[in-house]
Amino acid sequence: MFALDDTGSGDSLASVLASPLLRRETVEVVAGPTQRTLPGHGFTGPLDFALIDGPHGFPFAHLEYYYLYQHLAPDAVLVLDDVHIRNVNDLFRFVRADAMFELLEVVHTTAFFRRTDAPTFSAVQDGWWEQRYNLRVWPPLAGLSPGGTLRAMVPLRVKERLRAWRRGYVPIESRPRDR
Numbered sequence: 001m002f003a004l005d006d007t008g009s010g011d012s013l014a015s016v017l018a019s020p021l022l023r024r025e026t027v028e029v030v031a032g033p034t035q036r037t038l039p040g041h042g043f044t045g046p047l048d049f050a051l052i053d054g055p056h057g058f059p060f061a062h063l064e065y066y067y068l069y070q071h072l073a074p075d076a077v078l079v080l081d082d083v084h085i086r087n088v089n090d091l092f093r094f095v096r097a098d099a100m101f102e103l104l105e106v107v108h109t110t111a112f113f114r115r116t117d118a119p120t121f122s123a124v125q126d127g128w129w130e131q132r133y134n135l136r137v138w139p140p141l142a143g144l145s146p147g148g149t150l151r152a153m154v155p156l157r158v159k160e161r162l163r164a165w166r167r168g169y170v171p172i173e174s175r176p177r178d179r
């Protein structure tokens with residue numbers, strides 16, 4: 001469990017640790033801001049469950065997602081809380097579209113996902129063009145000129161086909177068959 005040590009300013013961690021519902025011997029507490037503790041943490045095995053419900057300011061839930069998604073085992077459950085907060089909702093939309101996750105249910109403002117058996121997206125390379133969320137053309141992207149908005153709304157696959165067509169490439173299925 002990654003949590004702030006709020007002794008002095010609150011008792012969130014202390015009350016969880018004191019709860020009779022907690023099997024204390026099964027829990028390792030990593031105290032401190034997750035922005036600092038998660039990057040340095042050495043996970044010793046795959047995770048079957050992760051709940052993201054710590055700091056909610058941008059980009060902290062995203063940061064936590066980064067350090068957790070790469071360790072989730074197939075069929076692991078990922079829970080994203082407070083998806084009514086706009087930046088957390090951005091993350092929710094990303095995860096909902098991603099091949100690595102299947103949305104199981106949203107209960108009030110908490111989303112439950114199952115890790116699929118899709119390969120783990122590289123945590124150190126790029127590959128944005130392979131992420132389903134980035135192939136979405138709706139809703140339109142903010143901050144672009146009208147021309148840029150229109151261009152962004154052409155699906156990536158269509159753009160690639162147009163580029164290939166301009167270069168004179170003929171897709172295999174359109175080539176005349178050899179006799």
Ligand SMILES: C[S@@+](CC[C@H](N)C(=O)[O-])C[C@H]1O[C@@H](n2cnc3c(N)ncnc32)[C@H](O)[C@@H]1O
Binds near residue numbers: 055
């Ligand atoms: C919305 S509460 C949720 C707590 C718990 N998951 C629950 O449902 O009762 C958010 C928790 O994140 C903790 N938190 C806030 N900022 C944090 C940070 N930077 N690193 C780790 N925990 C943090 C707070 O102390 C608080 O306990």
